[in-house]
Amino acid sequence: MSNIIEEIRYFSCGYCTNEMSRIFKGVPKKKLNFYAGVFLIKHRKYGYVLYDTGYNIRLLKNTIKYMIYKKLNPVTLKREDMIDNHLKKAGIKAEEIKRIILSHLHPDHIGGIEYFSDIEIIITEECFREYDKSSFKSLIFKEFLPKDFEKRLKIINSENRNKNIYGIESYDLFNDGSFLLISINGHSKGQCCAFFPEKNLFIASDVCWGMELLLLTEKMKFLPKMVQDNFSEYKKGVETLKKLAEKGVKIIVSHDPPERIRGVLDE
Structure with a gap:
């Protein structure tokens, strides 16, 4: 297996800002930007994902709902920050995108999907159940999803997870071992992560x-804990990342600073 994944590009599509001392106990005041990271993966045979x-x-x-969200997560976003503009600048047409993976359905992950029509959308079974239930805590703003969302879905369920990576079950997207999808709960039910074995890279x-x-x-405070779907599961997910890092796996999370993400991708 060599260079099946030809490239992985990163785009920063807006960010929210929060105060570190509001999130964690015993840390100094410091404003931190949490960027909405988007990744474009090019598979040698199947094209762009x-x-x-x-x-x-x-x-x-x-609107009231958006104002509440922005009160908790002040958002900075310009029209040119949205994914359709990033792709245009990169010379990539929307119709060149063959599949879209939504890690979960929070607003900073689904906002640009309206610019991609008739494209297969991949989510986990747990994520779909959360979408179907759609409680307030789920933070799923369905108005950002396309009207034909359910018709376009490819749902990954437990029956078709088989590849075992560092003790974690995964789904082999293209059945060639190059692009593995892994469900990790905690922040959101059925959160879909991606592992690229030939690059030893985990997008978390x-x-x-x-x-x-x-x-x-x-040290996470009470309110940020409550934002998580399940904080006990969140801590298990963190332990999973620690174990992967100990094994030398390169890890990126979506809200990492752009300079860190680009540095890891360039390694």
């Missing part, structure tokens, strides 16, 4: 909010 789609400019409208979505914040997990 988009992993997440970033924020949507419509989130800046002053929001398993944590930044690799530099990994060791602060136990």
Whole structure:
């Protein structure tokens, strides 16, 4: 297996800002930007796969729901930050995207999907059940999803997970060992992460909010804990990342600073 995954590109599609001392106990005041990371993966045979789609400019409208969201997560976003503009600048047409993986359905991951029509959308079975239930805590803003969302879905379920990577079950997207999808709960049910064996690279979505914040997990305050779907599961996900890092796996989370992500991808 060599160069099946020809390239992985990163795009920053807006960000929210929060105060470190509001998230973790016993840390100094420091504002931190949490970028909405989007990844474009090019498979040698199957072409472009988009992993997440970033924020949507419509989130800046002053509806009650959006205002509550922005109060907790002040969002900075310009129209040119959205994924369709990034792809245009890169010379890639929307119709060149063959599949879209949504790691989970929070607003900073689904915002740009409206610019891609008639494309297969991949989510995990647990994520679909959460979408179907759609409780307030799920933070799923369905208005950002296309009207034909359910018709376009490819749902990954437990029956078709088989590849065992470092003790973790995974789904082999193209049946060639190059692109493995792994479900990790905690932040969101059925959160879909991606592992690329030939690059020894793990894209961990929001398993944590930044690799530099990994060791602060136990210091997380009450409100940020409540934002997680299940904090006990969140801590298990963090331990999974620690174990992968100990084995030398390169790890990126979606909200890492752009300079860190680009540095890892360039290694």
